[in-house]
Amino acid sequence: MLQQTNIQWDTDLIRRYDLAGPRYTSYPTALQFTDTPDSVTTLSKAISERDSKKPLSLYLHIPFCAHVCYYCGCNKVVTKDRSRAEPYLQTLLKEIKLRSEELGNDVQVDQLHWGGGTPTFIDDEQTTRLMQTLKEAFKLRDDDQGDYAIEIDPREMTPSRLKLLRELGFNRISIGVQDVNEAVQIKVNRVQSLEMTTDLLKEARQLGFRSINVDLIYGLPLQTEESFAETLDRILELRPDRLSVFNYAHLPERFKPQRRINADELPDALTKLAIHHQSIEKLTAAGYRNIGMDHFALPDDTLTQHQDDGTLHRNFQGYTTHSQCDLIGLGVSSISQIGDYYLQNSPNIERYTQGIESQGSALTKEYCLNEDDKIRRAVITRLICDFQLDFADQSKTLNIDFKAYFANELKLLEPMAQDGLIHLSDAGMDVTAAGRLLIRRICMTFDAYIDHTEQRFSKII
Ligand SMILES: C[S@@+](CC[C@H](N)C(=O)[O-])C[C@H]1O[C@@H](n2cnc3c(N)ncnc32)[C@H](O)[C@@H]1O
Ligand code: SF4
Numbered sequence: 001m002l003q004q005t006n007i008q009w010d011t012d013l014i015r016r017y018d019l020a021g022p023r024y025t026s027y028p029t030a031l032q033f034t035d036t037p038d039s040v041t042t043l044s045k046a047i048s049e050r051d052s053k054k055p056l057s058l059y060l061h062i063p064f065c066a067h068v069c070y071y072c073g074c075n076k077v078v079t080k081d082r083s084r085a086e087p088y089l090q091t092l093l094k095e096i097k098l099r100s101e102e103l104g105n106d107v108q109v110d111q112l113h114w115g116g117g118t119p120t121f122i123d124d125e126q127t128t129r130l131m132q133t134l135k136e137a138f139k140l141r142d143d144d145q146g147d148y149a150i151e152i153d154p155r156e157m158t159p160s161r162l163k164l165l166r167e168l169g170f171n172r173i174s175i176g177v178q179d180v181n182e183a184v185q186i187k188v189n190r191v192q193s194l195e196m197t198t199d200l201l202k203e204a205r206q207l208g209f210r211s212i213n214v215d216l217i218y219g220l221p222l223q224t225e226e227s228f229a230e231t232l233d234r235i236l237e238l239r240p241d242r243l244s245v246f247n248y249a250h251l252p253e254r255f256k257p258q259r260r261i262n263a264d265e266l267p268d269a270l271t272k273l274a275i276h277h278q279s280i281e282k283l284t285a286a287g288y289r290n291i292g293m294d295h296f297a298l299p300d301d302t303l304t305q306h307q308d309d310g311t312l313h314r315n316f317q318g319y320t321t322h323s324q325c326d327l328i329g330l331g332v333s334s335i336s337q338i339g340d341y342y343l344q345n346s347p348n349i350e351r352y353t354q355g356i357e358s359q360g361s362a363l364t365k366e367y368c369l370n371e372d373d374k375i376r377r378a379v380i381t382r383l384i385c386d387f388q389l390d391f392a393d394q395s396k397t398l399n400i401d402f403k404a405y406f407a408n409e410l411k412l413l414e415p416m417a418q419d420g421l422i423h424l425s426d427a428g429m430d431v432t433a434a435g436r437l438l439i440r441r442i443c444m445t446f447d448a449y450i451d452h453t454e455q456r457f458s459k460i461i
Pocket of ligand 1: 217
């Protein structure tokens, strides 16, 4: 399956259809998750019903950061007190051992991701201990063929630390950069020299990390089209394998540190659109594939290859190549996807600790998919990964008559076809070059939990 790679920028369409909407890292989205009445029973039910032959994708959340970045919307605890890590680590180790007892210690881990917060907040000994516990608890691959990734804040990294991470089995890193412009960095309290990022990237390559991702954010204070062009140029010189260019989500009522950002200094909606447009043009001109939404990858990256093969997948970690795995979330706020269940640990560190220590589970939210959810999840996943649907293929895979099952949705898609977001035919649908940017809106058509009477009237970005 060959992907259409070009994107056509149509400001009028973007403004009319908006960029707002779920990111579909799950379907149904987290809004549908409900409070768990009995977390122990739910967890053991999900594990006992799971297909035990499926390999695992493990996500570990380490929430601590030594500094606060004002834009940050992640689940984190900002502290200079490094001793806070040990009690948390003890609970995390306990959770790992408990899940291993239930899942079996012979299940292969194809994907591992340490995220945060800043996973490198913990020291070398703690990092080694955590990885050793994982190796005892599950079957980690020793052939370097798994995708074992860690998020790295360059300000928290040394060459010896990086070497240790490689020796412990990590082969991918994700580096937080956001912007290289110093004035922007000062405004968001994240001053990080380009030299620091460059050195880290070079060392990582020398050590044999096979995939390097860089995170950037557009929409930060003082950013202009020109300043962000400069940031993109500097980062492109480093040629990371993957790039995430996130749209800054300014929600100061929800994320306290964002209150320290002066809203008057944020680029306006038109400037943001222009920066977004420019990012796509520059990155595609430099040879990157826009995998979807904020994600870009080089042609030989596995994300690009899986998109070409039609085997790309999407879950809480964004676009991924590991569709065959059950996802086990470990640590505060982490989310698991086990068979037909979504299970989320408490986002509150005290409640998380108390849950694991007292009953071995810290789940506070759950969702079990019904038959209709499973069908819609499959359709949305294929659409957001492939940007096309073949109705006959879908009918066969999902054991439904696609056109009859989705008769209402196909009607809702007609105005989108008239507006040039999609090509709709008797045989299937293709997202057009102009529609790719609005993929969330197109996916929303298949979302049973959205009131479609309001879909066309949501606000412009
Ligand atoms: C957990 S952080 C990365 C690891 C490490 N803590 C660091 O900052 O380098 C994950 C990424 O989320 C993105 N991010 C955080 N807050 C955001 C926000 N409000 N809007 C958009 N992206 C955001 C940033 O690009 C950040 O690198
Ligand atoms: S961006 Fe990273 S380092 Fe900064 S506060 Fe958020 S999680 Fe911590």
